[in-house]
Amino acid sequence: MTAGVPRLVEVRQNVLKRNDLLARALRERFARAGVYVVSLVSSPGAGKTALLEQLLTVLRGRYRVAALVGDLATDNDAERLARSQAPVKQITTGTVCHLDAEMVERALEDWDLAGLDLLFIENVGNLVCPASYDLGESLRCVLMSVTEGEDKPRKYPTIFHGSDLAVLTKIDLAAAVEFDRGAAEASIQAVRPGMPVVTASARRPDGTAALLAFLEARLVEARPSAS
Amino acid sequence: MHELSVAVSLVELAWGEGERLGGRVSAVHIRLGALSGVEKDALRFSYEVACQDTPLAGSELRIEDVPLLVYCPTCAVDRVLDSAQFLSCGICGTPTPEVRAGRELELVALELES
Numbered sequence: 001m002t003a004g005v006p007r008l009v010e011v012r013q014n015v016l017k018r019n020d021l022l023a024r025a026l027r028e029r030f031a032r033a034g035v036y037v038v039s040l041v042s043s044p045g046a047g048k049t050a051l052l053e054q055l056l057t058v059l060r061g062r063y064r065v066a067a068l069v070g071d072l073a074t075d076n077d078a079e080r081l082a083r084s085q086a087p088v089k090q091i092t093t094g095t096v097c098h099l100d101a102e103m104v105e106r107a108l109e110d111w112d113l114a115g116l117d118l119l120f121i122e123n124v125g126n127l128v129c130p131a132s133y134d135l136g137e138s139l140r141c142v143l144m145s146v147t148e149g150e151d152k153p154r155k156y157p158t159i160f161h162g163s164d165l166a167v168l169t170k171i172d173l174a175a176a177v178e179f180d181r182g183a184a185e186a187s188i189q190a191v192r193p194g195m196p197v198v199t200a201s202a203r204r205p206d207g208t209a210a211l212l213a214f215l216e217a218r219l220v221e222a223r224p225s226a227s
Numbered sequence: 228m229h230e231l232s233v234a235v236s237l238v239e240l241a242w243g244e245g246e247r248l249g250g251r252v253s254a255v256h257i258r259l260g261a262l263s264g265v266e267k268d269a270l271r272f273s274y275e276v277a278c279q280d281t282p283l284a285g286s287e288l289r290i291e292d293v294p295l296l297v298y299c300p301t302c303a304v305d306r307v308l309d310s311a312q313f314l315s316c317g318i319c320g321t322p323t324p325e326v327r328a329g330r331e332l333e334l335v336a337l338e339l340e341s
Contacts, residue, residue, distance in 0.1 A: 005340075006253045006254065006338040007250070007338070007339050007341075008336050008337075008338050008339075009248055009337050009338075009339055011241075011248075011334055011335070011337055012333065012334070012335055012336075013240060013333065013334045014332065014333055014334075015233060015236055015237045015240060015332045015333060016233065016236055017236075018236060018240075019236070096229075096232065097228065097229055098229055098232075100232075128229070128264065129228070129229035129232075129264075131264040132229060132233065132263070132265065132332065154312040154313075157311035158262055158263070158264035158311065161262060161311065161326075162264075189322070190312060190314065190315070191312060191313075191314060192324070193322030193323065
């Protein structure tokens, strides 16, 4: 070989291979333990924690539920969620703008997954960065509050495209902010044709009924023996 | 900005492959999809930062853009889309949920100097 002339060697690998492998291992572990894992992504302030608090409170009577909650700093969210009496663990990411599979794995180290039916993972509030990181979840829910503007999906197509369910939150405020549900749905369907959409309000006692029905149907599908 | 995390993963991966193959890595070739969620300029900047104090310092990052390719069930062909904002066929307007390419965030090749 002539010195100084570089050789080109094909290596074909996903850049986030390490995360993908960890996520795959997590997914297999979740399946073995029979736990259905739901992650929540949204912009900051869309209402992930409020929604999760209500979900945990309602579901706790029927299922063994728990939650991991990611934030850059503070464990305020974990404290809020702990009011539901469900097991909750905070993942503080420091400066990192997203959760990754390794953080989830580490957070679950001392947990007995076989003792759970449902595990929620609340991602850091961010509609960009979490899109690239598989956490091994069974279902990714993207939340969008009615105060955010109906065209949010078109501004952040990657995360909407990579999600399995869209939840329109703070629906109790829809009239006050003149929320156009048709336009929001059209925006969601434009970036992710066929995406199921439900509405939710964490301020009304039955505000999460549609979401609960969706999750329970998926749970039954995933584990036919559990129902 | 998660491009720095992505760049660190890329440098670690290329570093490891470079050591395995033998030789100094002078360039890293990647494919970047329009729907990868990674912004090209931010990745270029982050790559330089991530290379500092590693054997890849000074190496070049070569990015091949991968356009968004979807399947149109009505036309029964693959179509390239200019934007991820409307996943529908540019000719007939049918929604196109099936993405054939465009999610790539892939290390493709290394240029190695012996």
